[in-house]
Amino acid sequence: MAGPRDVDASFLALPLSALTDAALTRAVDLGCEHADIRVERIRTQSISLRDARLESLADGEDLGLAVRVVHEGTWGFAAGVVLTAAEAVRLAEEAVAVARVSAALSSDRVELAPEPVYPDAVWVSDHEIDPFTVPDGEKTALLTELSERLMAADGVEHVQSGCTAVKEQKYYADTAGTRTRQERVRIHPQFTALTVDRATGAFESMRTLAPPVGRGWEYLTGGSWDWDRELAEIPELLREKTKAPSVEAGRYDLVVDPSNLWLTIHESVGHATELDRALGYEAAYAGTSFATVDKLGSLRYGSELMHVTGDRTAVHGLASVGWDDEGVEAQRWDIVRDGVLVGYQVDRNMARLRGMERSNGCAFADSPRHVPVQRMANVSLQPAAGGPSTEELIAGVDRGVYVVGDKSWSIDMQRYNFQFTGQRFYRIEGGKLAGQLRDVAYQATTTDFWGSMRALGGEQTYVLGGALNCGKAQPGQVAPVSHGCPSALFEGVSILNTVQEGGR
Amino acid sequence: MSRYRAQELVEQALAASSADGQVAYVVDSSEANLRWAGNSLTTNGAMRSRQVVVISFVDGGAGMAAGTVARSGTPDIAELVAASEQAARDAGPAEDAVPLVSDAPPGSGDWDADPAETSIGVFEEFAPALGEAFGRARDRDDLLFGYAEHSLSTTYLGSSTGLRLRHDQPTGRVELNGKSSDFSRSVWAGVGTRDFLDVSVAGLAAEVERKLAWSRRRIDLPAGRYETLLPPSAVSDLMIYAYWTMEARDADEGRNVFAKAGGGSRIGERLAALPLRLRSDPDAPGLESAPFQVVGGSSGAASVFDNGMATPAVDWISDGVLTNLVRPRAWALRTTAPATAAVDNLILEDPNATASLEEMVASTDRGLLLTTLWYIREVDPQTLLLTGLTRDGVFLVEGGEVTGAVNNFRFNESPVDLLGRITQASRTERTLPREWNDWFTRAAMPAVRVPDFHMSSVSPAS
Numbered sequence: 001m002a003g004p005r006d007v008d009a010s011f012l013a014l015p016l017s018a019l020t021d022a023a024l025t026r027a028v029d030l031g032c033e034h035a036d037i038r039v040e041r042i043r044t045q046s047i048s049l050r051d052a053r054l055e056s057l058a059d060g061e062d063l064g065l066a067v068r069v070v071h072e073g074t075w076g077f078a079a080g081v082v083l084t085a086a087e088a089v090r091l092a093e094e095a096v097a098v099a100r101v102s103a104a105l106s107s108d109r110v111e112l113a114p115e116p117v118y119p120d121a122v123w124v125s126d127h128e129i130d131p132f133t134v135p136d137g138e139k140t141a142l143l144t145e146l147s148e149r150l151m152a153a154d155g156v157e158h159v160q161s162g163c164t165a166v167k168e169q170k171y172y173a174d175t176a177g178t179r180t181r182q183e184r185v186r187i188h189p190q191f192t193a194l195t196v197d198r199a200t201g202a203f204e205s206m207r208t209l210a211p212p213v214g215r216g217w218e219y220l221t222g223g224s225w226d227w228d229r230e231l232a233e234i235p236e237l238l239r240e241k242t243k244a245p246s247v248e249a250g251r252y253d254l255v256v257d258p259s260n261l262w263l264t265i266h267e268s269v270g271h272a273t274e275l276d277r278a279l280g281y282e283a284a285y286a287g288t289s290f291a292t293v294d295k296l297g298s299l300r301y302g303s304e305l306m307h308v309t310g311d312r313t314a315v316h317g318l319a320s321v322g323w324d325d326e327g328v329e330a331q332r333w334d335i336v337r338d339g340v341l342v343g344y345q346v347d348r349n350m351a352r353l354r355g356m357e358r359s360n361g362c363a364f365a366d367s368p369r370h371v372p373v374q375r376m377a378n379v380s381l382q383p384a385a386g387g388p389s390t391e392e393l394i395a396g397v398d399r400g401v402y403v404v405g406d407k408s409w410s411i412d413m414q415r416y417n418f419q420f421t422g423q424r425f426y427r428i429e430g431g432k433l434a435g436q437l438r439d440v441a442y443q444a445t446t447t448d449f450w451g452s453m454r455a456l457g458g459e460q461t462y463v464l465g466g467a468l469n470c471g472k473a474q475p476g477q478v479a480p481v482s483h484g485c486p487s488a489l490f491e492g493v494s495i496l497n498t499v500q501e502g503g504r
Numbered sequence: 505m506s507r508y509r510a511q512e513l514v515e516q517a518l519a520a521s522s523a524d525g526q527v528a529y530v531v532d533s534s535e536a537n538l539r540w541a542g543n544s545l546t547t548n549g550a551m552r553s554r555q556v557v558v559i560s561f562v563d564g565g566a567g568m569a570a571g572t573v574a575r576s577g578t579p580d581i582a583e584l585v586a587a588s589e590q591a592a593r594d595a596g597p598a599e600d601a602v603p604l605v606s607d608a609p610p611g612s613g614d615w616d617a618d619p620a621e622t623s624i625g626v627f628e629e630f631a632p633a634l635g636e637a638f639g640r641a642r643d644r645d646d647l648l649f650g651y652a653e654h655s656l657s658t659t660y661l662g663s664s665t666g667l668r669l670r671h672d673q674p675t676g677r678v679e680l681n682g683k684s685s686d687f688s689r690s691v692w693a694g695v696g697t698r699d700f701l702d703v704s705v706a707g708l709a710a711e712v713e714r715k716l717a718w719s720r721r722r723i724d725l726p727a728g729r730y731e732t733l734l735p736p737s738a739v740s741d742l743m744i745y746a747y748w749t750m751e752a753r754d755a756d757e758g759r760n761v762f763a764k765a766g767g768g769s770r771i772g773e774r775l776a777a778l779p780l781r782l783r784s785d786p787d788a789p790g791l792e793s794a795p796f797q798v799v800g801g802s803s804g805a806a807s808v809f810d811n812g813m814a815t816p817a818v819d820w821i822s823d824g825v826l827t828n829l830v831r832p833r834a835w836a837l838r839t840t841a842p843a844t845a846a847v848d849n850l851i852l853e854d855p856n857a858t859a860s861l862e863e864m865v866a867s868t869d870r871g872l873l874l875t876t877l878w879y880i881r882e883v884d885p886q887t888l889l890l891t892g893l894t895r896d897g898v899f900l901v902e903g904g905e906v907t908g909a910v911n912n913f914r915f916n917e918s919p920v921d922l923l924g925r926i927t928q929a930s931r932t933e934r935t936l937p938r939e940w941n942d943w944f945t946r947a948a949m950p951a952v953r954v955p956d957f958h959m960s961s962v963s964p965a966s
Contacts, residue, residue, distance in 0.1 A: 046801065048801070048803070050599070050804070053599050054595050054596060054598070055600075055802050055803065056572070056801035056802045057571060057591055057594075057595055057801075058800055059572065059574065059587070060573075060574040060575070060576075061574070061575045061576065061579075062576040062577075063575070063576055063577045064553065064577055074545075075547060075548065076548070077547070077548060077549045077550075078549065078550050078551070079552075080552055081552070081554060081576060081577035082577070083577075094550055098548050098550055098624055101548070101624055101627070102545045102548050104631070104632075104635060105540065105544065105545040105631060105634060105635050105638065106544050106545045106546075107544040108542075108544050135594065136590070136591055136594040136595075137594035140594065140595065140596075157757075157758075158757060158759060194759055196757065196758040198758055198765075198766065198767050199765070199766065200765055201758065201763055201764060201765030201766070202886065203758055203885070203886060205885075280542055280647070280683075280687070281541045281546055283541060283649040283681060283683065283687075283690075284649035284650045284681035287878075287965075288687065290964075290965075369551045369553055371547050371549055373547070408881050408882055408883050408891070409881060410880070410891045410892055410893070410914070411879060412878070412879065412893045412895075412912065412914070412963040412965040413878060413879075413893065413895055413965050414963075414964070414965035414966065415965075416963060416964045416965050417893070417914050417961060417963035417964065417965065419883075419891050419914060419960075421883060439884075441883060441891075443961055445964070471942075473547075474537070474539055474651040474653070474679075475535070475549075475653060496916075496960070498884050498889060498916070499884070499887075501889065501916035501958070501960060502883075502884065502887050502889040502916065502918055502921065503921065503956075503958060
């Protein structure tokens, strides 16, 4: 049997030890309490097709290193691109200089929660085919063929499609002695069909529900997602949507499919339970949170059915790692249990501030140029043991709406008031689906919405959704994250008619 | 940064080409930033980076194909050129193929000069002033949060058709958010800058202090349609979204808000009741941006074949009428319409405007005065209906004066629809877009009055 996979040899051939010795030795000489160095190489490829013709194939690689120090209780950070010992020394010196400039303006002393030392740690995400080993021509040919199937369908006038693939290689070393090397692969193919009614000027679209995942090129070829079925169904679903009646605004029971609910979890639970937000570090930008630390252990977040976990361990999860960007081992923990707020996502400095024994490993930097900040774990809603199917949930609704696929999303800076749309909405009448509806958005306040959750689907409905583009921090950083959830039933949610909202 | 200068890398790439055409560009960037929360600095950084991009064009017999490969740091140029040529050979003929640009646009910089650079030293005067503002906020029991960033990017673009173009782009921004110590009141002030010489921390801090004082009286109002004064920052975030949607091809294909029922685009249609002018100009004072195109990957809005194309001043809306949409050369040829490139700044003005925002407040009997908008997302592309939140200051104006702070709202509005409902605009001034300033900082906008702005629901957030 083959041993565990290691990171690509070409990355390990970089002068990682020499850079580490140079940077950390200089930082210690300059009196730093802590110093770490990260070397990262991130390959990115974006292929886009317009009407089944290649529009753009952009292939990028970002390679660089960063030194972060704690000097007399103050952070300092510097990043560069030249992988030499001299540059590593210069970055250590620059990081200390930045810490000195900052010291006069800093009143909080930085200390890090303890973490065991991992002197030789290796982790590679679970994937079969590295997308960067597949010839571009082969990738483009498959995407073209799949797009052509949509283009050939009756009523489909345009197809926008593409695939983003990322391979992230990361080396981390710190003055405590931890040395980690990791490799993560992720991919997101998307296909959107558009129809245009020239006479009225109306147009409508429908996108594949396939989420971004921590997998390789086998996601398109290996059977973990049924592309044939989904692409075959979209034209008829789109045709039905264009002919569907406009929704009557009002309160409805909602059955929300995992393909939509993951994003509601992301916005209303994931971000709201980031401790840096609750402490105000993001107050001027991403925002704060209604779930403040004084409410930990008492805030009723939702109905008693609600069990939300944070993890950096889910197989194929986009936020899954072996160790985070502060050398903390990946973990899984409770965030909401029996409907009550019981946990946050933290990094080592915040863990220390809150008196926690240990960080739960949520530090992440999206590039070698950026400082690690607290970023989202895979935040997931647990299914009901032995719970119902989606059809059984729908059967329990007399008058409602079944929501499928994510589209538009927006939530306020304290994570109270949100509004979401979707790829398709179905009217539920007498426990049965009764055709699609148009112009639908649902709007609610976070705790009201989760408090109205009356039933959860079983494990058979559970899907890991997610996004590659979660934004946070200044300078802006983009992080990939997954959210697993079952289908779920919510009572009496406000549905808007978006045409009326636009004043028409 | 490395043993080669950026210009040398461009020449090496062009010399190594065995393709039918090549565009190579190098962007040398430096950046410094400070971030603070609760009257204390939190994170900071100084970064330098280099991006090297090679776009090869290969005629496989059926038409010209393009392949782009980008690398950061210190890549092997021969490898980069070979990879981009392979990508072009794999790509097949490009739909947007046109001959490469060969005429140098006016206004490109000194090719031979070294790149401009910034460093943490740009904050030499800003940082102590910020420290003083922290002290005064502490004395009032208020908290300051925010971010300051300065970057300098120098682009060197060369082509096999003989172009050697250079542009220096300084970009700076400051956001100052003030809160009461219990977080119940929250206000904002922000500014864009090229060099930080024109940034007054004391001025921003005074604006924050004034708005926190306005917020002492709290008034709860329900959702509904309100007469609303949107200040320049809020206007910019809505207009930038409309600008990003201004693609001629999408309009011609019937798939954006600028498409006309029955076919074609809405160019020539009146969008605004006032004689509003929405324009971009690479030479706009204080908002200077690249006078030529730099494109790594083709889309409906730009083409790799148009690299180096001049991006002159353009009116998108003139005298209230839609006049231009973004149109790469290939689509311009297909539709016998002028090629028009996007420019990295945006200006809205009412040529007849004389009032200041203060004068508009003074002439308001009852209405809402906003500060910024947040979390703006597209709800319906057909009408460009956007949703989002008011943030950091919704003030009630009664009898020409601010009388207190109102709860936040979620709005649902289309910027294109709003253009037709604006009844008054102030003089135009430079502003910092709150929502989009990670991507777009160069904007000048008026404050506008909308008699019936749609607040869809109340947000309890502060």
